[in-house]
Amino acid sequence: MxxxxxxxxxxxxxxxxxxxxxxxxxxxxxxxxxxxxxxxxxxxxxxxxxxxxxxxxxxxxxxxxxxxxxxxxxxxxxxxxxxxxxxxxxxxxxxxxxVDLNAASGDVLTGLFKAAGATDDKARSLSSAIQDWRRPGDAASPNGAKKPQYDAAGVGYGPRNGPFATVEEARMVLGMDAKTWSAVAPALTIWSGRERxxxxxxxxxxxxxxxxxxxxxxxxxxxxxxxxxxxxxxxxxxxxxxxxxxxxxxxxxxxxxxxxxxxxxxxxxxxxxxxxxxxxxxxx
Structure with missing residues (x-):
């Protein structure tokens, strides 16, 4: 057993x-x-x-x-x-x-944002903000943005006050939303040096x-x-x-x-x- x-x-x-x-x-x-x-x-x-x-x-x-x-x-x-x-x-x-971020005229920048679907006011504002980003000095242009405007928006940074180092840097410009950026990004450069x-x-x-x-x-x-x-x-x-x-x-x-x-x-x-x-x- x-x-x-x-x-x-x-x-x-x-x-x-x-x-x-x-x-x-x-x-x-x-x-x-x-x-x-x-x-x-x-x-x-x-x-x-x-x-x-x-x-x-x-x-x-x-x-x-x-x-x-x-x-x-x-x-x-x-x-x-x-x-x-x-x-x-x-x-x-x-x-x-x-469109060269560092060389384009204000009219060209405004035209770009309008062509991308922005309202006239927003297109002018973004154009001025881009010019203020690349321009030395602390005084904002009409409808533009320098350090005080960025501080007021609470974003934690200010404009470079110098040329854009990359195309992607434009995403940081005050007023640039995701939809507008997606529309204009393929048309932007920092390498042409042309006004238009x-x-x-x-x-x-x-x-x-x-x-x-x-x-x-x-x-x-x-x-x-x-x-x-x-x-x-x-x-x-x-x-x-x-x-x-x-x-x-x-x-x-x-x-x-x-x-x-x-x-x-x-x-x-x-x-x-x-x-x-x-x-x-x-x-x-």
Missing amino acids: MARRDRGVALLIVLWGCTLLAIMLGGFAALARTEGLQARYQYAQTRAHYAAEAGVMRAIEGLQGRDIGSRWIADGRSYLFEFDDAKVTITIVDEDGK PNSEHAQALALAAIPGLGRAGADAILAKRGQADGGVVAGGNGVTHTIRAEAILDDGTRSSLTSTIRLRGIRSGNQPYAVLRWREGDAE
Whole structure:
């Protein structure tokens, strides 16, 4: 009787051991499968990332081709490029077609905010606040904002009283709300040095900011630009550009890069471009 009970206990222990072993093996199999999926995902993401990087390099080459007539045009049009089984879509925007936070006139800034949907009063106020941010001194301009106005708003900081160091710094300007910022951000720059955007390269919002042009004039310029014999001539680009490259693999894996670069020309011993800003993904 005792021997039979001992055999039953031994059998129960063996069954429990087999169950535990099966659970452990199942866990290891699930872990291995998860790690395999992660490895494949990371590999695909890496391929897509470097395909997007290749797109940026292809854009730089396209902007500096020896044949001026075949150079890529930096007015926001799309170029397609295939690299390592990835389809890459590239757009290039010349920074001289944007509104320069450090150089734009008050009329251009006001026009930009009005074109973005701000009321006349808010557009003038934001324009003055931007000019006060970049202007030395403590006295606010009419409708503008210096340190006392920022203190009264309780934001805990004041204007730089000097040039904007980044485009994103404009988010801190008194009165700049999230909706307005989202609308105007793609049209802003700190790298053109121009009082008004270059109409040959400017996008719709920046065009509409040019005094006397407005939406109707901007639409007319864009319509002409879209024609085969439009007014944009290849090779007429500036030197500073924002390039966006989006790569998509056959399995749908996607990666995007946005880089602002300054061309230096192709000369022996000279780096042909300098990177001013580099962002991965779609975040502004």
